[in-house]
Amino acid sequence: MTTTTTRPRRAAVLALGWTAVAALIVYATWNRGIAMDLMLAAMSVVGLFSHDAVLPFQPDWLGAALRATATVAAAYLAWRLIRYHRVTRGACGRCGRTATAADPSRRRALALWAAYVSILPAAGYAALKITWAFGGTIGLADPSVFAGIKPWTPGFADTGVMALIGIGVALAMAHRRPRPPRWLLLTPTLIGLAMLIPVSILGTAGNISGANAAAGFLSTMSAWVLWFVYGCFTVWAVCLSIVTVEYHYGTRGRCATCGRG
Known part of the structure; x- marks a missing residue:
């Protein structure tokens, strides 16, 4: 159960954490980054079985790897923040359920x-x-x-x-x-x-x-x-x-x- 003495610290941790998640997502998605990377990767696979030139240019695979790393880091940090939020409000850290079940x-x-x-x-x-x-x-x-x-x-x-x-x-x-x-x-x-x-x-x-x-x-x-x-x-x-x-x-x-x- 969250007490009044832990609320300021809890709010600060969540604010800083979600700010970091947002920064990682902005880096990964800037100028259609990770979405374009996924599309180019799929097209490269298709190109292995096609006689046509699928990609007329060489993709930036190093940049794609960095954006993928940022995406994974954002997902992991978000998962940790969700667990922290659940535990500090008295819920199960694994599933988020409380003693009172919501109507699904x-x-x-x-x-x-x-x-x-x-x-x-x-x-x-x-x-x-x-x-x-x-x-x-x-x-x-x-x-x-x-x-x-x-x-x-x-x-x-x-x-x-x-x-x-x-x-x-x-x-x-x-x-x-x-x-x-x-x-x-x-x-x-x-x-x-x-x-x-x-x-x-x-x-x-x-x-x-x-x-x-x-x-x-x-x-x-x-x-x-x-x-x-x-x-x-x-x-x-x-x-x-x-x-x-x-x-x-x-x-x-x-x-x-x-x-x-």
């Missing part, structure tokens, strides 16, 4: 709603990329920008497949059917969130501030495309986060430390 029905209902809403941005973004993959020019200020693109070009039709996987995983987590090992659903979801969250935040900020226009994006795409794409990413990230958190807490089982669950 509202959380389940919210997760179901979020899973179904996530279909819209996922399908919308995938439909746009598939349209471009098959020669469509909707939303392109320069119709020749994707000249030579084929459906099997990495980053286009395969986006539709990944979106379908994302939709299926979200629905499986929300409905708890089927019931594979938790890591089989949580791993791709967390990787997806590592890409969606920084890209949606930075992309939307770029739209609002005009940075995306200054970067020359409007020379190849209509303004509504940027708002549509980053809007899809933002809604998708929020909905998928809700589903993932509910699934994690709802399927973790009985705690080995406190016995609650």
